[in-house]
Amino acid sequence: MFRLNLAGVRDQPGKPVIFNFREQLAPVEGPDEIVAFIGPVEAEVNVTYMEGQYWFNGSVRGRVELMCARCLEPFEYPFQVTLAEKYGRGWCQDDAETAPMEGEPVDITDTVVQNIIVSLPMKALCHSECRGLCRAGRC
Numbered sequence: 060m061f062r063l064n065l066a067g068v069r070d071q072p073g074k075p076v077i078f079n080f081r082e083q084l085a086p087v088e089g090p091d092e093i094v095a096f097i098g099p100v101e102a103e104v105n106v107t108y109m110e111g112q113y114w115f116n117g118s119v120r121g122r123v124e125l126m127c128a129r130c131l132e133p134f135e136y137p138f139q140v141t142l143a144e145k146y147g148r149g150w151c152q153d154d155a156e157t158a159p160m161e162g163e164p165v166d167i168t169d170t171v172v173q174n175i176i177v178s179l180p181m182k183a184l185c186h187s188e189c190r191g192l193c194r195a196g197r198c
């Protein structure tokens with residue numbers, strides 16, 4: 060889980076605070092299939108508190124297992140995505156006047172996973188020259 064404690068960020072307005080993560084994530088639902096992560100997902104996220112909002116900037120990388128659209132073999136697909144999110148007081152459920160997330164670690168796992176999923180190719184190929192189901196002997 061990608062969880063950040065933002066108390067220290069809010070104490071230093073305008074100053075980015077860096078969070079580093081290395082997490083093993085559960086398989087997620089991708090564009091065509093369930094996508095499993097190979098090894099941990101690494102993320103570096105900068106969070107800056109400015110004018111009542113938290114600005115998240117970061118990069119996330121790791122590897123997933125995809126199935127080749129041509130030969131139907133599973134293969135490793137490395138991904139790298141950037142995060143650029145902004146959160147304001149809307150995050151606080153109970154009282155809009157209270158500064159959000161006080162003392163509470165914030166879980167951005169869903170945001171990270173969504174960014175990874177949209178970066179995955181719809182028709183993934185194990186290799187740009189993949190010739191498909193050659194084992195049938197017709198190519």
Ligand SMILES: [Zn+2]
Pocket residue numbers: 127128129130131132184185186189190191
């Ligand atoms: Zn292939």
